[in-house]
Amino acid sequence: MTWKVIQWTTGHVGREAVKAIVAHPELELVGAYAWSPEKEGQDVGELCGIGPLGLTATNDVEALFALGADCVSYTPNHPDVDEICRILEAGLNVAASNVTNFRTVGDTARARVETAAVAGGVSVFGSGIFPGFANYIAAQMATVSQGFQRVRFLEAVDVSSYNAIHNYANLGWGQPPEPKWEQASREVLGFYDECLDVMADMLRVPIADRRFTCEWAITPEDREYFGFAMPAGTIAGQKSTWQAFAAGQDESVLELDVCWVAGPGLDPEWPIHHGYSMEVEGNPNVQTRVRFRPQKQGRLADYLDMSNTITSMPVVAAIPTVCAASPGIRTYADLPLITGYYSPRD
Ligand SMILES: NC(=O)c1ccc[n+]([C@@H]2O[C@H](COP(=O)([O-])OP(=O)(O)OC[C@H]3O[C@@H](n4cnc5c(N)ncnc54)[C@H](OP(=O)(O)O)[C@@H]3O)[C@@H](O)[C@H]2O)c1
Structure with a gap:
């Protein structure tokens, strides 16, 4: 089974998430949200340093929702409860790098997220390193x-x-x-x-x-x-x-x-x-x-990317499990085992 994924922003963590989604055997990148106006219309692969993917980043949220995706990989610089609720109500699961169980945002906001997830028939999960x-x-x-x-x-x-x-x-x-x-x-x-x-x-x-x-x-x-x-x-x-x-x-x-x-x-x-x-x-x-040590040691860029790789991977790895979970706010305490995937040596 292949799950269709939208990447929500392409910052430090988001760029690594895009690389991981493209490489993941069970995931297909179908779109990307651009918060920054200058990223609008740019190729998502180019934005993430991996060459063209033939997908352009957009701030047209309704157009993204119309793609029929299963999940949003959500990595903006801070979580926006209104935005997360809108995504969930549109029937998209959310795997995020910046939420856990929403307790500290307050009972009202947490209840809104839970209600939005149930209404959309989807779940929201947060991880990272x-x-x-x-x-x-x-x-x-x-x-x-x-x-x-x-x-x-x-x-x-x-x-x-x-x-x-x-x-x-x-x-x-x-x-x-x-x-x-x-x-x-x-x-x-x-x-x-x-x-x-x-x-x-x-x-x-x-x-x-x-x-x-x-x-x-x-x-x-x-x-x-x-x-x-x-x-x-x-x-x-x-x-x-x-x-x-x-x-x-x-x-x-x-x-x-x-x-x-x-x-x-x-x-x-x-x-x-x-x-x-x-x-x-x-x-x-x-x-x-x-x-943690980068696979290819010696290049400063590999060390710099590493913290973002280890943040994005637990999020991306969770996407199939999050998509299959029962609706609502989900954590590691109630999801089955989440793992990485085998990638043969070059
Ligand atoms: N759980 C963990 O282990 C862990 C570790 C590190 C970071 N994090 C969290 O992961 C998230 C992403 O971190 P990051 O380093 O990738 O962040 P970042 O690069 O600073 O920002 C990510 C993106 O957020 C968008 N953005 C910037 N300012 C915004 C604003 N005012 N309102 C809405 N969107 C805005 C931009 O989107 P565009 O791409 O469109 O420009 C930017 O590229 C953060 O919330 C961070 O706390 C978690």
């Missing part, structure tokens, strides 16, 4: 313990080689530290908080309480990466922690620690191991480390 694949793997690790007390997960990354580093501007990076940026992180990164729900659902942990904390690292001198400036004295790193507690427990059961820095020499200077450390406390304790 994290939120998404990495916290799913961390939860799966608890399977081998005879009872577990905690699943803890640490992402520690130097984002100075991340070509979408400008996305941290809405967390206050490049600005002096102020309490308002903690609230901004709480809101903007809400779909990270929702990962606790997915892990709790997967592991049947009753969450009684949650906590979010945030610390900043400050740059002592002016620095700039990919045109994004962080003057001396401003935020250039962030450690965010989301914790879930069971009733009557002082220690968290689920904990997500996320440490991002824009280069070395920040104050404070946190250790960065580039990747994911995952730990299950139980009988036995389980530890793993997930790291």
